[in-house]
Amino acid sequence: MVSKSYIYAFEEGDGKNKMLLGGKGANLCEMTQIGLNVPPGFTITTEACLAYLAKGDSPPGLWDQVTTHIKALEKKTGKGFGSAKNPLLVSVRSGSAMSMPGMMDTILNLGLNQTSLKGLIAQTGNARFAWDAYRRFIQLFGKVALGVDDEHFDKRMVEIKNKTGASQDVDLTAKALEQLSKDYLEIVKEHTGEEFPQEPMEQLKFAVEAVFRSWNGKRAVDYRKQFRITKDMANGTAVNVCTMVFGNMGNDSATGVGFTRNPGTGEDAIYGEYLVNAQGEDVVAGIRTPVPIANMAKEIPVMYKELVALRDKLESHYKEVQDFEFTIEKGRLYCLQTRNGKMNALAMVRTSVEMVKDEIISKKQAVKRIDPSMLEQLLVPQLAPNFNGASLAQGLPASPGAASGHIVFDADTAEARGRAGEKIILVREETKPDDIHGFFQAQGILTSRGGKTSHAAVVARGMGKPCVSGCEAIVIDDQGKKASVGGSTLHEGDVITIDGGSGKVYSGEAPTVEPEFSKDLATLLSWADTFARMEVRANADTPSDAARAREFGARGIGLCRTERMFNSTDRLPIVQEMILAKNIEERQAALDRLLPIQRSDFKGIFKAMKGLPVTVRLLDPPMHEFLPSAGQLELEISHLRHLRETIGALEELPETLKLLNPALHRKYADGLTSLTRALDMFKENHLEEDAIHKKQETLRKVRQLAEINPMLGHRGVRLGITFPEIYSMQIQAVLEAAALCAQEGLEVLPEIMVPQVATVEELKRIHATARRIHKLVKLKHGIDVGFKFGSMLEVVRACMRAGRMAETAEFFSFGTNDLTQATFSFSREDAENKFLPDYNETGILQDNPFEVLDETGVGDVMKIAVERGRATNKELKIGICGEHGGHPSSIAYCHRLGLTYVSCSGPRVPIARLAAAQAQLQEEK
Numbered sequence: 001m002v003s004k005s006y007i008y009a010f011e012e013g014d015g016k017n018k019m020l021l022g023g024k025g026a027n028l029c030e031m032t033q034i035g036l037n038v039p040p041g042f043t044i045t046t047e048a049c050l051a052y053l054a055k056g057d058s059p060p061g062l063w064d065q066v067t068t069h070i071k072a073l074e075k076k077t078g079k080g081f082g083s084a085k086n087p088l089l090v091s092v093r094s095g096s097a098m099s100m101p102g103m104m105d106t107i108l109n110l111g112l113n114q115t116s117l118k119g120l121i122a123q124t125g126n127a128r129f130a131w132d133a134y135r136r137f138i139q140l141f142g143k144v145a146l147g148v149d150d151e152h153f154d155k156r157m158v159e160i161k162n163k164t165g166a167s168q169d170v171d172l173t174a175k176a177l178e179q180l181s182k183d184y185l186e187i188v189k190e191h192t193g194e195e196f197p198q199e200p201m202e203q204l205k206f207a208v209e210a211v212f213r214s215w216n217g218k219r220a221v222d223y224r225k226q227f228r229i230t231k232d233m234a235n236g237t238a239v240n241v242c243t244m245v246f247g248n249m250g251n252d253s254a255t256g257v258g259f260t261r262n263p264g265t266g267e268d269a270i271y272g273e274y275l276v277n278a279q280g281e282d283v284v285a286g287i288r289t290p291v292p293i294a295n296m297a298k299e300i301p302v303m304y305k306e307l308v309a310l311r312d313k314l315e316s317h318y319k320e321v322q323d324f325e326f327t328i329e330k331g332r333l334y335c336l337q338t339r340n341g342k343m344n345a346l347a348m349v350r351t352s353v354e355m356v357k358d359e360i361i362s363k364k365q366a367v368k369r370i371d372p373s374m375l376e377q378l379l380v381p382q383l384a385p386n387f388n389g390a391s392l393a394q395g396l397p398a399s400p401g402a403a404s405g406h407i408v409f410d411a412d413t414a415e416a417r418g419r420a421g422e423k424i425i426l427v428r429e430e431t432k433p434d435d436i437h438g439f440f441q442a443q444g445i446l447t448s449r450g451g452k453t454s455h456a457a458v459v460a461r462g463m464g465k466p467c468v469s470g471c472e473a474i475v476i477d478d479q480g481k482k483a484s485v486g487g488s489t490l491h492e493g494d495v496i497t498i499d500g501g502s503g504k505v506y507s508g509e510a511p512t513v514e515p516e517f518s519k520d521l522a523t524l525l526s527w528a529d530t531f532a533r534m535e536v537r538a539n540a541d542t543p544s545d546a547a548r549a550r551e552f553g554a555r556g557i558g559l560c561r562t563e564r565m566f567n568s569t570d571r572l573p574i575v576q577e578m579i580l581a582k583n584i585e586e587r588q589a590a591l592d593r594l595l596p597i598q599r600s601d602f603k604g605i606f607k608a609m610k611g612l613p614v615t616v617r618l619l620d621p622p623m624h625e626f627l628p629s630a631g632q633l634e635l636e637i638s639h640l641r642h643l644r645e646t647i648g649a650l651e652e653l654p655e656t657l658k659l660l661n662p663a664l665h666r667k668y669a670d671g672l673t674s675l676t677r678a679l680d681m682f683k684e685n686h687l688e689e690d691a692i693h694k695k696q697e698t699l700r701k702v703r704q705l706a707e708i709n710p711m712l713g714h715r716g717v718r719l720g721i722t723f724p725e726i727y728s729m730q731i732q733a734v735l736e737a738a739a740l741c742a743q744e745g746l747e748v749l750p751e752i753m754v755p756q757v758a759t760v761e762e763l764k765r766i767h768a769t770a771r772r773i774h775k776l777v778k779l780k781h782g783i784d785v786g787f788k789f790g791s792m793l794e795v796v797r798a799c800m801r802a803g804r805m806a807e808t809a810e811f812f813s814f815g816t817n818d819l820t821q822a823t824f825s826f827s828r829e830d831a832e833n834k835f836l837p838d839y840n841e842t843g844i845l846q847d848n849p850f851e852v853l854d855e856t857g858v859g860d861v862m863k864i865a866v867e868r869g870r871a872t873n874k875e876l877k878i879g880i881c882g883e884h885g886g887h888p889s890s891i892a893y894c895h896r897l898g899l900t901y902v903s904c905s906g907p908r909v910p911i912a913r914l915a916a917a918q919a920q921l922q923e924e925k
């Protein structure tokens with residue numbers, strides 16, 4: 001009977017069968033078979049390992065097969081196992097189907113003994129190297145195969161260093177290393193009771209079985225548990241026995257590592273380092289500094305040519321940039337290892353485009369090979385890669401990019417100082433819409449409260465500005481204009497740096513690198529667009545955001561949050577008048593002033609997006625968000641009262657002074673008279689009283705509008721129903737702006753979207769208003785600009801009733817920020833810095849559902865809505881405009897759901913374009 005084959009020479013093994021040969025073994029076989037010069041060797045299969053582990057002994061026939069393969073190896077290399085002249089030395093390495101770096105054992109230079117050592121000295125002409133290799137082998141073998149603790153060897157090493165006055169290992173002479181090797185052999189004998197095995201085949205048996213056992217070693221078992229490596233992913237380890245080659249056999253030998261292209265820039269040139277007449281350990285030990293591979297063209301041109309040929313073969317076979325290791329032994333180039341090279345975003349993009357031009361990969365492969373989220377590096381400023389300063393505090397990474405600036409604790413100061421040309425970081429407990437003018441002037445935003453869908457986070461992302469939110473370690477005292485973190489205090493004007501990609505906050509100015517939307521990226525994304533089925537739109541609220549989003553490739557606006565337009569300093573007072581209005585007439589008067597402002601904003605946006613759809617969402621947030629907080633008003637009123645008391649005291653001053661010090665009174669008589677006159681005037685005009693009165697009025701209204709749970713309160717369409725004049729004004733502004741643009745010959749595609757809808761009755765009423773206003777606008781402007789009418793789906797009930805909703809709505813857009821909040825009953829403002837980190841750490845939830853769409857819960861609610869909506873109207877356009885619309889795996893889910901488009905903040909548009917294309921290509925697979 002022919003016994004089972006447990007071993008494959010590198011020429012025979014199936015390079016695709018990683019389960020049987022392990023990743024490393026399969027790779028060595030594949031490299032050998034495509035004609036790369038790999039040192040000869042063979043792989044013992046994972047089946048042999050499993051058989052050994054099951055019985056505690058090698059399966060029958062295994063050692064006969066090993067002997068046969070060693071003989072073949074001797075023949076191939078012309079070397080002899082244990083030879084005194086030309087010894088064959090091998091490495092014995094583990095390697096399972098999944099990479100588990102450093103978790104299992106490796107032994108180098110196996111085959112060394114008293115005889116072959118002489119051969120190695122003769123071969124290399126370097127006694128020091130040979131003895132060093134020997135003492136390393138004894139220790140490694142002693143530890144791995146024979147179980148002798150490292151500490152015994154280490155102790156002896158220290159003793160010998162002390163004795164010879166060597167401060168480092170590399171200072172030890174050949175003689176000292178010879179002595180050390182002999183001592184190490186003694187140590188092994190002492191601890192195992194046996195002589196160190198001299199016979200190479202015996203060494204090999206010990207080593208292979210030790211590697212088998214290391215599969216069940218604690219390190220490896222823990223690693224598999226941690227990274228959830230199951231039996232169907234990797235079962236047992238293979239063992240690779242590979243001929244050792246040496247780069248230190250003279251000036252025609254060398255060792256090095258290389259990338260087939262530059263991993264930092266993507267440049268099409270071999271990148272890496274090498275050393276002539278050296279071994280890898282020389283580099284690790286810092287004995288010699290390797291030189292750039294480019295030098296090789298001059299130093300050893302023949303070898304360089306071979307290296308270029310190797311590089312071409314690697315790339316044309318693997319169709320990916322490779323990170324490889326090589327050794328040149330006596331003028332022969334060996335490739336020891338290769339794997340896909342890790343690169344930064346710049347290099348990934350450039351190599352994608354250039355490898356298509358070089359016909360190495362197709363456009364589809366180019367689009368598929370880049371992780372979309374990597375593109376973020378190219379779209380916002382980043383901390384310099386070599387920066388490694390200690391952070392002050394850690395918050396949530398809410399909007400990517402790094403920024404430095406002077407701390408400012410309120411939006412007005414941020415606006416003033418920013419306008420004066422200073423770099424500003426706006427630091428707030430949390431932000432509100434009336435802080436928006438501060439955002440415009442700030443380089444970045446830092447908040448101590450709120451999550452990744454908080455106001456600060458969403459607005460900053462829309463503007464492409466860095467934001468760290470929910471940084472609870474920072475305690476802010478905005479009245480005192482200071483903040484404390486740990487033991488230190490930050491004052492207004494102090495410089496800090498925030499990194500919105502990691503959530504870290506640093507003291508002082510950290511170096512940053514600027515983003516670059518390169519030609520290569522534009523090319524790559526244009527290919528992506530040809531593959532994607534879903535369109536990508538942007539969430540943009542201003543003409544300039546819209547213009548930028550278009551530059552990033554947005555195919556329209558999926559969400560224009562109109563309330564953002566109310567927040568600049570000249571508009572907020574009018575909005576406040578509207579809110580504080582005592583009756584409908586007063587409110588209408590304020591709305592009449594807002595109408596032309598909104599109309600002109602919409603015109604700007606329509607112009608920036610000409611020819612593309614623009615979805616305008618009617619007012620959404622609760623009214624009180626536009627007013628100052630009750631606390632702030634109370635403080636201001638109390639300041640004004642103090643002012644009144646101070647004025648009273650000042651009135652008494654002339655008389656008091658006259659009594660106490662007539663001479664002084666005479667001296668300042670003129671000044672005192674003008675002071676009294678000024679105070680009289682102040683009083684007559686009731687300035688402070690008026691101010692107090694006004695603020696008290698506002699306070700009353702603020703208290704009246706206050707809600708226990710404003711996110712579930714009087715907001716969205718509920719406002720539009722109770723104050724119809726607000727939505728009427730907004731709809732009029734949209735449709736008039738569209739009419740005016742159309743009159744100028746621009747193609748405009750307005751879409752009016754209603755937020756927070758729960759029942760179709762709400763939608764119907766707003767729809768009736770929209771149709772009525774549309775008629776009026778048509779009459780007034782003499783032009784009929786059509787519009788689409790749709791609903792946000794962000795309330796669970798609306799999703800359940802999507803069939804009915806689709807009778808009125810021409811499109812849906814999932815507001816997954818609110819829908820996630822509603823489905824989980826997790827507050828989007830608080831969850832992320834209260835309990836969610838714990839939930840993620842303990843595995844209750846895998847991801848943050850406000851960042852990564854929860855496919856099984858929220859996603860299922862969406863699925864029901866899509867099915868029911870399309871059952872009513874199979875052409876129904878459905879998009880998503882929550883933050884998930886810019887997240888790659890969530891985009892893939894939206895693709896699978898059959899959505900028409902995703903909409904995300906402008907700077908994320910390129911990421912979404914790539915992710916949308918990948919989702920389609922994934923489906924084709």
Ligand code: PEP
Binds near residue numbers: 620
């Ligand atoms: C949403 O809820 O997903 C949404 C886009 O609206 P907002 O974030 O403005 O509530």
Ligand code: MG
Binds near residue numbers: 755815817818
């Ligand atoms: Mg919402």
